[in-house]
Amino acid sequence: LSKRMKRSIEKNIQKSTLTNENIAETLKEIRLALLEADVSVDVVKELISRIKTKAEGGYIQEGVKAHQQMVKLVHDELIEILGKELAPLDLGKKPTVIMMVGLQGSGKTTTANKLANLVRKKNSKNPLLVGLDIYRPGAIDQLVELGHQSNIPVFEKGKQDPIKTAKQAIEYANQNNHDVVILDTAGRLQIDKDLMNELNELRKQTNPSEILLVVDGMIGQEIINVTNEFNRLLKLTGVIVTKLDGDARGGATLSISHMTKLPIKFIGEGEGIKALAPFYPKRMADRLLGMGDIETLYEKAIENIDERSIQKTMKRMFMGQYDMEDLRNQLVQVAKMDNLGGILKMLGGQNKVNEDQINDAQRKLVVFSILMDSMTLKERRDPRLLKGLTRKSRIIKGSGRNEKEFNELVNSFEKGKKQVMEMTKMMKSGKMPNFPG
Ligand code: GDP
Ligand code: MG
Numbered sequence: 001l002s003k004r005m006k007r008s009i010e011k012n013i014q015k016s017t018l019t020n021e022n023i024a025e026t027l028k029e030i031r032l033a034l035l036e037a038d039v040s041v042d043v044v045k046e047l048i049s050r051i052k053t054k055a056e057g058g059y060i061q062e063g064v065k066a067h068q069q070m071v072k073l074v075h076d077e078l079i080e081i082l083g084k085e086l087a088p089l090d091l092g093k094k095p096t097v098i099m100m101v102g103l104q105g106s107g108k109t110t111t112a113n114k115l116a117n118l119v120r121k122k123n124s125k126n127p128l129l130v131g132l133d134i135y136r137p138g139a140i141d142q143l144v145e146l147g148h149q150s151n152i153p154v155f156e157k158g159k160q161d162p163i164k165t166a167k168q169a170i171e172y173a174n175q176n177n178h179d180v181v182i183l184d185t186a187g188r189l190q191i192d193k194d195l196m197n198e199l200n201e202l203r204k205q206t207n208p209s210e211i212l213l214v215v216d217g218m219i220g221q222e223i224i225n226v227t228n229e230f231n232r233l234l235k236l237t238g239v240i241v242t243k244l245d246g247d248a249r250g251g252a253t254l255s256i257s258h259m260t261k262l263p264i265k266f267i268g269e270g271e272g273i274k275a276l277a278p279f280y281p282k283r284m285a286d287r288l289l290g291m292g293d294i295e296t297l298y299e300k301a302i303e304n305i306d307e308r309s310i311q312k313t314m315k316r317m318f319m320g321q322y323d324m325e326d327l328r329n330q331l332v333q334v335a336k337m338d339n340l341g342g343i344l345k346m347l348g349g350q351n352k353v354n355e356d357q358i359n360d361a362q363r364k365l366v367v368f369s370i371l372m373d374s375m376t377l378k379e380r381r382d383p384r385l386l387k388g389l390t391r392k393s394r395i396i397k398g399s400g401r402n403e404k405e406f407n408e409l410v411n412s413f414e415k416g417k418k419q420v421m422e423m424t425k426m427m428k429s430g431k432m433p434n435f436p437g
Contacts, residue, residue: 005033005289009070023055023070030074037251037288038220043081043258050077075285081254082281087238087263090209091123095173097181097206101199101230102214104187107242107268109139111214112184113146114268114276115240119180120152128178130169131156132202133186143184150273153178162186162198166206183208191226196233203234210237212265217241217252224259231260242268245275250287253279322420324380327413328372331365367401368409374399386410 008029012022027048034044051073054060060069090096098115100108116127129147131154133139140156147154155169166183173181185202188195203211213230215223230236239260241253244267253264264279313326372380374395379385386392396406 005030005074006071008033009074020056023052026070027052027055034251034254034288038255039251040221040224040255040259043255046258047077047081071289075289078254078285078288079281081258082284083257083263084281086278086280087265088278089119089123089265090237091119091125091180093209095128095170095179095181096125096210097170097183097208098210098212099183099185099199099203099206099208100212100214101185101234101236102187103191103216103226104136104189106187106214106216107240108187108214109133109143109146109184110271111240111242111266111268111276112143112182113150113152114273115266116147116152116180116182117150117273118276123180125180126178127152127180127182128169128173128176129154130166130181130183132162132165132183134159134162135186139186146273163202163205166202170206191229191233199234211235212237213239213262214268215239215241215252215256217244217250217267219252221255223252224255227256227260227262231262236262238263238265240264240266240268240276241279244268245270250284253284254288257281317420318424320421320424322417324372324375324383324413325377327416328369328380331369331372364408364412367405368412371395371399371401371406371409383410383413 009026012026012029030051031044031048034047035041039047054073054077055070059073089098100112100115102108112129116129119125119127129143129152131140131143133143140158144154144156155165155172157165157168162185169183170181172178183202183206185199186195211234213227213236215226217223219226227236227239239256239262241256241264244250244252250267253267256262256264266276267279267284269275269277313329316322316326375386379391379395386395392403392406396403
């Protein structure tokens with residue numbers, strides 16, 4: 001979906017003219033963009049007809065900033081469908097039982113662990129994970145391993161009847177002060193009667209506060225049928241859409257919201273434990289409109305970045321002073337951002353950044369930092385000193401790196417410095433450089 005919708009609006013509805021023709025042309029492109037993002041046909045139809053009625057009915061005033069009004073109109077309609085507000089978890093009961101359900105491979109086990117980590121961190125809860133997938137080989141081990149990594153206890157009884165295990169787990173939780181119990185249930189490739197009976201029985205016996213369907217956001221139109229079926233049989237309290245990693249696609253959320261009216265509570269954006277975000281309708285609308293999920297991105301970055309240190313570096317750059325100490329400070333800031341891969345992907349947009357590139361960038365970051373740590377401040381402030389062979393071999397030896405890596409660092413620095421100098425020259429002469437994107 002990317003930036004396409006927004007661009008087409010801007011292209012078709014020039015700053016001051018608004019005609020029925022260019023509204024129609026714009027709507028055609030929005031329609032295509034939505035379909036491409038896997039939003040279901042019915043949702044697209046309704047959305048387009050609502051926008052059309054308003055646009056032609058005088059909602060948009062011809063004249064100044066007509067295109068901005070159009071963007072706002074589309075944005076508002078998207079939010080209307082996505083639901084106005086954040087849907088929080090119901091954590092009132094003690095213990096709160098949360099049942100994770102969904103097809104095989106949708107991300108239940110991974111998400112159960114992420115969710116446990118999230119309620120522990122954000123809601124100060126003491127969660128217990130419960131392994132109930134006795135069918136898929138290795139499924140319980142997977143949960144145990146994840147729990148081990150994140151230091152969250154996992155209750156499991158091997159291949160014992162899942163309903164019995166779940167009841168024991170709740171008892172155990174009561175005795176051990178676990179106030180949230182997350183049941184990781186089994187899935188099948190398709191909806192299957194036996195499994196549904198089991199899940200239903202589990203529901204009756206454990207009385208969960210939340211029954212959350214975990215769906216893979218990349219499965220396409222099928223997502224509506226799956227959600228409706230699970231809802232019909234189990235009465236879901238919410239949905240978690242996974243695998244929306246920094247990808248512009250998010251159309252699945254729009255389809256689910258519109259077709260099932262179930263609240264989307266979280267979205268999964270990666271395999272790591274932190275890659276679970278509350279679902280903010282406004283942010284998703286931004287993302288669908290191609291404004292990029294700027295707020296989320298900003299929040300992630302700002303959590304860790306030291307604003308003052310960046311300003312200091314910027315100021316030094318502007319004064320034409322850029323040395324290795326500045327480079328080192330920058331790398332420290334970058335390294336502090338967690339989920340660097342996710343951020344690179346999000347920024348990448350259409351120009352896909354692949355795993356290899358991310359790994360390579362992360363590796364270089366580490367190697368460069370190690371090398372610079374082995375320099376003296378004087379050397380970093382005056383990188384010309386690095387040409388001295390004794391210094392060079394001392395640094396290489398001290399850091400345990402090799403000459404090739406050392407040269408790579410020096411070259412990267414020279415190249416970076418040149419770019420910085422050109423940029424400041426342009427800024428000083430009043431011409432802004434053209435940033436890509
Ligand atoms: P389950 O069968 O429903 O329990 O699914 P799993 O939790 O085992 O997940 C299946 C696969 O999807 C695993 O490789 C997960 O790492 C992966 N996965 C789950 N959620 C996400 C997500 O949000 N993004 C990405 N990229 N992968 C995910
Ligand atoms: Mg599983």
